[in-house]
Amino acid sequence: MQKSGGAVILMQKNSNSRKEQDILDSMEYFVGDAEIIRNMAVTPTRIPFDDEIVNFLNDVSRTLLGMREARAYPDVVTLAFWMRKASVLNLKKRFEKKDGDMHLGRGMVFHIAPSNVPMNYAYSLVSGLLTGNMNVVRLPSKDFDQVRIINRAIEESLSRFKHVKNYICLVRYERKREINDFLSAMSEVRMIWGGDRTIAELRKSPLMPRAGEIAFADRYSLAIIDSDVYLELDDKQKVAEGFYNDTYLMDQNACTSPYIVVWLGSRKEEAKKIFWEKLHRIVREKYSFQPIMGINKLTSSYLTAAAYPNVKIEDCQDNYLVRVKIPEIVDGLMNWKDHSGYFLEYDCGEILELRTLCNDTHCQTIGFLGERETLFPLLESGIKGVDRVVPIGKTMDFDLIWDGYDLTERLTRTIHLDFS
């Protein structure tokens, strides 16, 4: 009896490992291989900002900046600068804990990158590496040049940093439940980009009891501009370019992209005229407009107008830019947001009028141009939303504090030391 029972267990084990093999084989590997994933159970974690990792990232950065192809993509160049040694050591200064305890990576981090943007996967991976973890990253389903270029640089640097190999595996697979199950079950932290739907999909796959999760849900963001401060600026063109990057660069569909512009101060109309004219010129020059976008934005603006009295749709000459002025901030305003260059606009007299908009856990970033004191009554009013306030033009700049999470804290664990 005992013997046959043992045989059953052995057979089960065999069939489990065959199943495991099938799952591992069903993924497409861009960096690393199945063996690396399997080894992750025994690969040692590292301390945050480990020297070898820092040097490796610096090497990837150098490799990228040396590639002619990479330099054609400003977003790749930005990443390369962000991960070079000087910049990482600044992060180290900000985030390294000097509390006498030991801090370590947690283990395997399973990253799910969003399918329709190129760069998040790389920032996610670098965050996992810097905090001392092994990383399996599900790459975007779409083919992006940027992804190809960055992966090539990683491969090249790995040939010089053989010990880092076991920490990186970049894969792609169709949305398959069994692969999600498999990678979730072995991860210490699951990091989900891609919004509410993707989070719901991944939540079907259980994690280990002590495993953690960082989920980047659907969010909305706003811009606040003080007209008096704006009109005093010398370089208004720079503001327009920054705002273009905040919005149109990602079809105004990133969680950080402002969808409503709030105006403060005493010279609103004057400021608006200059601000939008400058933006409009850049948009006409750079933005690739798709025919359906005009209809989409007309639909959204009419839906907004039908929902509330006294909405005013501004005349913007064409469909590249659509502005809808709303008479008051009301609940449910975010139901009427849209993308591809569709802006709600609000003339604000008193900063606390924005409380409804910001007292919502969906509210993420404020792109701000003005005096900092102006904002504090709002931020100190006990609001549930707003994770970051950054200058206009910087809303997409990645940081280890992201979406309200301190990633260095979420991706590490602490060995508390008390030898007294």
Place this chain on the structure above:
Amino acid sequence: MNFEEILQISPYSLEKEEKEKILTDRLMELTEHHRKNCLEYARILESISYHKGNVKKCSDFPFLPVRLFKELSLKSVLPEEVVKTMTSSGTSGQAVSKIYLDRTTSSNQQKTMVKIVSDFTGSSRMPMIIVDCPSVVKNRTMFSARGAGILGFSIFGSRKIYALDDDMKLDVKGLMEFLEKYKDQRILLFGFTFMVWQHFYKELFRLRKEGIAFDLSNGVLIHGGGWKKLISEAVSQEEFHTRLKEVCGLNYIHDYYGMVEQTGCISMQCEYGHLHASIFSDIIIRKPEDFSECGIGERGIIQVLSTIPESYPGHSLLTEDEGALLGEDDCPCGRKGKYFKVMGRLKNAEIRGCSDTYAEKFK
């Protein structure tokens, strides 16, 4: 001029200036009517600072994107006056348009359709083959676009037969008997383009190989609903015509362009393959970038105008279809008014963003 008076005019008899004047008057009347009776419509007009004094011609009227009817319940009559609600054909999970009809609008749709279609088929009724299944028209208060089309065209039929059963199988025996009985008469066939191809043509083609042939050389086929599904099967309009002629001798085939949001005002295809706007309606082609008007031959978004809708604000709509104006008042078929072609539906936007798009918000 009220609608009854417009109805007395022959549908393709007016030249540009005359038509423009009649249409502008009627559309102005409708715009004011809906502004007074539909709160959402009034708010929309207010949001764009609409002034009727600024409207000089048809192209000056504001237009609503058709998708609005999927998101909102727009009506200009009291709920108890609604006699029919029509819905667009959407696959499961998609939002459908809801179009509310009162007695007047519903009956004007019928009358208009008769005027337009009889210009092509003659005014007498004919034995009619409906290329669809009977179950599409079961529920008489909620009409799908397919059901509405069938019922609308049914008034041209003296005797009717459904060519398909509810399993979409061709009723070979029934058809044989029907054709035998009316063999010396002109026969009207009506169906949706895809249904005609998939369940009628293909089956006739198969049957002919088995030695069963149908003679429809006396028939007139009117079909509509778009080519989207057929393009995926790589069937062109020419091929559709020649293949149908080959398989059953059909000589007269008219495509039409219409939508549930403007039932009644269909644009029929003439012998030269051109779609014609009647005096009851008009089309304007607009540039996607700024909605300005396109010139003849220039591809753009189709706006449709209709003199009918009184119970819902659907007299000026921006579709999501692409088309081009071919000419005005000078089609070789002799019909006056604009004639045009339709290229198909605009593509959904491909957008970036960190939230994965599983399904388009409105689709």
